Amino acid sequence: MFESAELGHSTDKEAFEAAVPVLRAELLDAQFExxxxxxxAVVVLINGIDGAGKGETVNLLNEWMxxxxxxxxxxxxxxxxxxxxxxxxxxxxxxxxAGKIGVLFNNWYTEPIRERVExxxxxxxxxxxxxxxxxxxEMLTREGVLLVKFWFHLSKDGQKKRLKxxxxxxxxxxxxxxxxxxxxxxxxxxxxxxxxALRLTSTGDCPWTIVDGxxxxxxxxxxxxxLLDALRRRVSAAQxxxxxxxxxxxxxxxxxxxxxxxxxxxxxxxxxxEYKDQLECYQGRLALLTRAxxxxxxxxxxxxxxxxxxxxxxxxxxxxxxLDVRQYRVVPIAxxxxxxRAQPYxxxxxxxxPGRGKAVIFDRSWYGRVLVERVxxxxxxxxxxxxxxxxxxxxxxxxxxxxIVVKFWLAISADEQLARFKEREAEPHKRFKITEEDWRNRxxxxxxxxxxxxxxxxxxxxxxxxxxxxxxxxLFARIKVLRTICEAMEAxxxx
Amino acid sequence: MFESAELGHSTDKEAFEAAVPVLRAELLDAQFExxxxxxxAVVVLINGIDGAGKGETVNLLNEWMxxxxxxxxxxxxxxxxxxxxxxxxxxxxxxxxAGKIGVLFNNWYTEPIRERVExxxxxxxxxxxxxxxxxxxEMLTREGVLLVKFWFHLSKDGQKKRLKxxxxxxxxxxxxxxxxxxxxxxxxxxxxxxxxALRLTSTGDCPWTIVDGxxxxxxxxxxxxxLLDALRRRVSAAQxxxxxxxxxxxxxxxxxxxxxxxxxxxxxxxxxxEYKDQLECYQGRLALLTRAxxxxxxxxxxxxxxxxxxxxxxxxxxxxxxLDVRQYRVVPIAxxxxxxRAQPYxxxxxxxxPGRGKAVIFDRSWYGRVLVERVxxxxxxxxxxxxxxxxxxxxxxxxxxxxIVVKFWLAISADEQLARFKEREAEPHKRFKITEEDWRNRxxxxxxxxxxxxxxxxxxxxxxxxxxxxxxxxLFARIKVLRTICEAMEAxxxx
Numbered sequence: 001m002f003e004s005a006e007l008g009h010s011t012d013k014e015a016f017e018a019a020v021p022v023l024r025a026e027l028l029d030a031q032f033e034x035x036x037x038x039x040x041a042v043v044v045l046i047n048g049i050d051g052a053g054k055g056e057t058v059n060l061l062n063e064w065m066x067x068x069x070x071x072x073x074x075x076x077x078x079x080x081x082x083x084x085x086x087x088x089x090x091x092x093x094x095x096x097x098a099g100k101i102g103v104l105f106n107n108w109y110t111e112p113i114r115e116r117v118e119x120x121x122x123x124x125x126x127x128x129x130x131x132x133x134x135x136x137x138e139m140l141t142r143e144g145v146l147l148v149k150f151w152f153h154l155s156k157d158g159q160k161k162r163l164k165x166x167x168x169x170x171x172x173x174x175x176x177x178x179x180x181x182x183x184x185x186x187x188x189x190x191x192x193x194x195x196x197a198l199r200l201t202s203t204g205d206c207p208w209t210i211v212d213g214x215x216x217x218x219x220x221x222x223x224x225x226x227l228l229d230a231l232r233r234r235v236s237a238a239q240x241x242x243x244x245x246x247x248x249x250x251x252x253x254x255x256x257x258x259x260x261x262x263x264x265x266x267x268x269x270x271x272x273x274e275y276k277d278q279l280e281c282y283q284g285r286l287a288l289l290t291r292a293x294x295x296x297x298x299x300x301x302x303x304x305x306x307x308x309x310x311x312x313x314x315x316x317x318x319x320x321x322x323l324d325v326r327q328y329r330v331v332p333i334a335x336x337x338x339x340x341r342a343q344p345y346x347x348x349x350x351x352x353x354p355g356r357g358k359a360v361i362f363d364r365s366w367y368g369r370v371l372v373e374r375v376x377x378x379x380x381x382x383x384x385x386x387x388x389x390x391x392x393x394x395x396x397x398x399x400x401x402x403x404i405v406v407k408f409w410l411a412i413s414a415d416e417q418l419a420r421f422k423e424r425e426a427e428p429h430k431r432f433k434i435t436e437e438d439w440r441n442r443x444x445x446x447x448x449x450x451x452x453x454x455x456x457x458x459x460x461x462x463x464x465x466x467x468x469x470x471x472x473x474x475l476f477a478r479i480k481v482l483r484t485i486c487e488a489m490e491a492x493x494x495x
Numbered sequence: 496m497f498e499s500a501e502l503g504h505s506t507d508k509e510a511f512e513a514a515v516p517v518l519r520a521e522l523l524d525a526q527f528e529x530x531x532x533x534x535x536a537v538v539v540l541i542n543g544i545d546g547a548g549k550g551e552t553v554n555l556l557n558e559w560m561x562x563x564x565x566x567x568x569x570x571x572x573x574x575x576x577x578x579x580x581x582x583x584x585x586x587x588x589x590x591x592x593a594g595k596i597g598v599l600f601n602n603w604y605t606e607p608i609r610e611r612v613e614x615x616x617x618x619x620x621x622x623x624x625x626x627x628x629x630x631x632x633e634m635l636t637r638e639g640v641l642l643v644k645f646w647f648h649l650s651k652d653g654q655k656k657r658l659k660x661x662x663x664x665x666x667x668x669x670x671x672x673x674x675x676x677x678x679x680x681x682x683x684x685x686x687x688x689x690x691x692a693l694r695l696t697s698t699g700d701c702p703w704t705i706v707d708g709x710x711x712x713x714x715x716x717x718x719x720x721x722l723l724d725a726l727r728r729r730v731s732a733a734q735x736x737x738x739x740x741x742x743x744x745x746x747x748x749x750x751x752x753x754x755x756x757x758x759x760x761x762x763x764x765x766x767x768x769e770y771k772d773q774l775e776c777y778q779g780r781l782a783l784l785t786r787a788x789x790x791x792x793x794x795x796x797x798x799x800x801x802x803x804x805x806x807x808x809x810x811x812x813x814x815x816x817x818l819d820v821r822q823y824r825v826v827p828i829a830x831x832x833x834x835x836r837a838q839p840y841x842x843x844x845x846x847x848x849p850g851r852g853k854a855v856i857f858d859r860s861w862y863g864r865v866l867v868e869r870v871x872x873x874x875x876x877x878x879x880x881x882x883x884x885x886x887x888x889x890x891x892x893x894x895x896x897x898x899i900v901v902k903f904w905l906a907i908s909a910d911e912q913l914a915r916f917k918e919r920e921a922e923p924h925k926r927f928k929i930t931e932e933d934w935r936n937r938x939x940x941x942x943x944x945x946x947x948x949x950x951x952x953x954x955x956x957x958x959x960x961x962x963x964x965x966x967x968x969x970l971f972a973r974i975k976v977l978r979t980i981c982e983a984m985e986a987x988x989x990x
Binding site for chain 1: 497502691694728733
C-alpha cells in the first residue's frame with residue numbers, strides 16, 4: 001500500500017521553480033473551466049500522518065488557485081451543534097456547490113481510524129463505518145461529485161527523523177510535543193489500520209492516492225499534478241452530457257389490481273365531539289412527550305407526503321398546535337433553489353435536521369425523488385432506483401443519532417379528491433390552492449399509486465416505518481396522525 | 496418492506512390459465528434472444544420463507560423455459576470439498592455462462608441470515624457479510640451479469656394457516672415437522688433479520704423483489720412476468736454496445752524517475768556452491784512446512800508474475816521440487832478459453848483454488864487484468880481500475896479461508912532482458928520461448944513499469960503482500976523466492 005511512497009521521492013529546487021508557474025497556470029485554467037461548466041463539484045480529501053505536509057499542501061492549493069472558488073475546511077472536535085446531529089452532518093455542510101472545490105482536511109476518515117488505533121472501537125465497528133463511507137462516497141460520485149482522495153504518508157524512519165530534526169533546532173523544538181512521540185510509538189498500529197481502511201475504501205470510482213510526504217517540493221508538485229489530471233478528465237467528460245443507464249431489472253409491474261392504497265378501508269366515521277375529545281387528548285399527550293426529560297437527547301423528524309388535497313397542511317397544523325414554538329420548524333419542500341440544485345440531492349434536507357430536543361416537520365420531503373420526479377421523468381430511472389437505498393442510509397443515520405422518524409402518506413379516494421378540487425375552485429380564498437398541475441396530476445393517478453406503493457415497500461424499514469393515513473375523513477386522519485406520533489415517541493422514549 | 500406482499504394477492508384459475516401460455520411463449524422468446532446474444536448471464540436468486548413457494552417456483556421456471564439453457568442449483572450443507580474453500584467458492588462454481596440462466600435456490604444470503612436468526616452470529620457479523628455480498632453483487636453487475644433477486648414472503652398468519660391446513664389433511668400431515676413449528680416461533684425475529692438484510696442489499700443495480708407467496712398462481716405469474724421484464728430490458732440494452740466510462744481521477748503520473756522497480760538493487764553475487772547449499776536448506780524447510788500438522792488446515796497460493804524472461808519458470812521448478820507431487824498443482828495462465836470468456840473475470844481463478852493441505856502455483860494470474868490487459872488496452876480503464884478492489888476482496892476471502900497467499904514480481908533490468916532474449920534466439924531449444932510479442936513488449940517497458948508499481952501499491956495489503964524479486968541473478972532470485980515462501984509459511988503456521 002505504501003511501497004512507492006517510501007522510496008524517498010524528492011524534487012530539487014531548480015526543477016520545482018521551473019515547474020510551479022506552469023502548473024499554477026494550468027490549475028487556474030482548469031479551475032475556471034470547472035466554474036464555467038458549473039456541472040459538478042470537486043471534493044479533495046486530505047488525510048494521513050501528521051507531519052507529512054497535509055496543512056502545508058492545503059495552504060499551497062489555496063495559494064495556487066483562485067481563493068474565491070476553493071474553500072478549505074479543517075474539522076476538529078465537533079461543535080455542540082454538530083454533536084447533536086448525525087456524524088456526517090458537518091461534512092454535508094462543507095460540501096462545495098457545483099463549479100467549486102472543497103478541500104476537506106481531516107474528514108470522515110479521521111475519527112473512525114483514530115478510534116481504532118486507540119482501540120476505543122472494534123474491528124467490526126471500523127469495518128461498518130468504512131462500509132458506510134463507501135456508500136456515501138458512491139452516492140457523491142453518482143451525484144456527479146469528483147472526489148480526489150490524498151493520503152499523506154511518512155515512513156517510520158522518516159517520522160523519527162522529522163521529530164529529531166525539529167527537536168535539534170531551538171527554533172522549532174516547541175513544535176514537538178509529547179503527543180507526537182506518543183503517536184510515533186503507535187506508528188505501526190496506525191499504519192496497519194490506515195492500510196486496512198485504504199484498502200476497503202479504494203474503489204474504481206474513488207481511488208486513494210498515496211503521497212510521499214517526505215519532501216515538500218515533491219509532494220506539492222505531486223498533489224498539484226494529480227489534482228490537475230483529475231480536473232481535466234472530468235471537465236472533458238462533463239462536456240458530453242451523459243445520463244446513467246438503468247440496465248437492472250425494472251421494478252415489477254402489478255399483475256393484479258390490488259395495492260396498498262386501494263386496499264385501504266377509507267370509510268371512517270368520527271363525530272365532531274368525538275374528534276374534539278380525541279384531539280385534546282392526543283395533543284396533550286404529544287405536548288407532554290416533547291417536554292419529557294427523555295426527549296432532551298432525542299429529536300423528532302416528521303415526514304408528510306400525500307396526494308394533492310389530502311389534507312397535509314391541516315394535519316400538520318394539528319401537530320404544531322401541541323408544540324412549543326421554539327421547539328419545532330415546519331419545512332415546506334418546493335422546487336429546489338439555485339443553491340440547492342448545485343448540491344447532491346439530499347443536501348437540502350440535511351441542512352434542516354433538528355438538534356436535540358427539537359422537531360422538524362417536512363411538508364413533502366426527500367421522497368420527492370421517488371414520487372413526483374419518478375412519475376414526471378424529472379430524473380432518470382437509475383437516479384430514483386438508487387434513491388431508495390440512499391434514503392434508507394440517510395434515515396439510518398438519523399435514527400442512530402437519536403432522531404425519531406415518523407413518516408405519513410395521506411391517501412384519499414379519487415372521488416373525494418375531485419370533490420375537494422371543485423370545492424377549492426368554488427371558494428375564492430382557497431382557489432390559490434388548486435392549479436392546472438393538480439388537474440394534470442389526477443390523470444396520472446395509476447403512476448402515482450405505483451410510485452407510492454414501491455416507496456412504502458422499499459423504505460418502510462425497521463428504522464423508519466411508513467404509516468398510511470386514510471384521509472377521506474379529515475377528522476379521522478388528523479387523529480390517526482397524532483396518535484401515531486404519540487405511540488412512536490412513547491415506544492422510542494421507553495427504550 | 497413486506498407491506499405489499501401481505502395484501503393477499505391472488506389470481507383465479509381462469510385468469511391464470513389464460514395468462515400462462517402467453518407468458519411461456521414470451522419467456523422462451525426472451526431466453527433464445529439471450530442465448531443468441533451470448534453477451535451476459537442471468538442469475539436468479541430464490542430466497543425467503545419456507546412454505547412460500549420457493550421450490551415450486553423453481554420447478555415451474557424449469558418447466559416453462561428451455562431446460563437446456565436454464566439450470567437450477569439448490570445449496571444445502573457444504574460438501575467437504577466446498578467446506579475447504581472460501582464460502583463463495585460453491586457459488587462461483589454455479590455461475591451460469593453468458594447466454595444462460597442460473598437459478599440459485601438458497602444461496603449466499605441463506606447462511607448469514609440463518610446464523611443471525613439463531614443468534615450464532617452478531618449484528619456486526621451479519622452487516623459485514625451483507626457488505627461483502629453487496630460488493631460481490633456489484634462486481635457481478637459490472638461484469639455484465641443480470642441479477643434478479645426474489646424474496647418469497649408469507650405473513651405470520653399466512654404461515655400459521657399453511658401449517659394448520661397441512662396438519663388437518665391426513666395426506667399432508669407428514670409434511671409438517673417440529674422444525675416447521677420451531678421456525679414459526681422464530682417468525683418475528685426472522686422477519687426482522689430478513690428485512691434488515693433486504694434493506695442493506697437492495698441497491699439501484701440489484702434491487703430485491705418481494706413475492707407474496709400466499710397464492711400459488713399469483714406468485715407464479717408475478718415471478719414469471721418480473722423475470723420476463725428483466726430479460727427484455729437487458730437484452731435490448733445489450734444490443735447497443737456500451738462501455739463503462741471512467742470519470743474518476745486517473746492514477747497519478749510519476750513526476751520523477753524514481754519507482755519501485757528502478758530503485759531495486761539488482762547486483763547480487765551468489766556462487767554456485769553457496770546456491771547449492773541454500774537451495775538444499777530452503778527446499779528442506781519448505782518440504783517440512785508443507786508436511787507439518789499445522790498446514791493440514793491451511794493451503795498455499797503462490798502467485799508468480801514478472802517481466803518476460805525474468806525466470807518465473809525456473810523459480811517455480813525450484814519450489815515444486817520441494818513439494819509432494821500429490822500436493823500441488825501449477826496453473827499456467829494463458830489466454831482465457833471460450834468457457835472462461837463467458838464468465839466474470841475472476842471465475843477462471845476461483846476454479847483452481849486449493850483444498851486444505853494443498854498448494855496451487857499460479858504462473859501468471861488474476862493480475863493480468865492490471866498488467867497486460869491494462870497496458871495493451873484489452874479492457875477499459877474502468878475495468879482495470881475496479882479490479883484492484885475486486886482482487887483485494889478475492890484475496891481477503893482466500894486468506895480468511897486459511898490460504899497463505901504469497902505473491903512475487905520477478906524484475907530484471909533492460910540489459911539483462913536483452914541478453915536473455917538474444918541467448919534464447921541463438922539456442923534452438925529455447926527459441927520457442929521468444930516471440931515477436933516479447934520484442935514488442937520491450938518497447939512498452941515504461942508502461943509496464945507503471946502498471947507494476949500501481950499494482951504493488953494497490954494490492955500489497957496486510958492480507959497478501961507482494962515481494963519484489965531482483966532476478967538479474969537467477970540463483971539469487973530462486974533463493975529469495977524460496978526463503979520468502981518459507982518465512983511466510985512459518986509466520987502463518989505459528990499463529
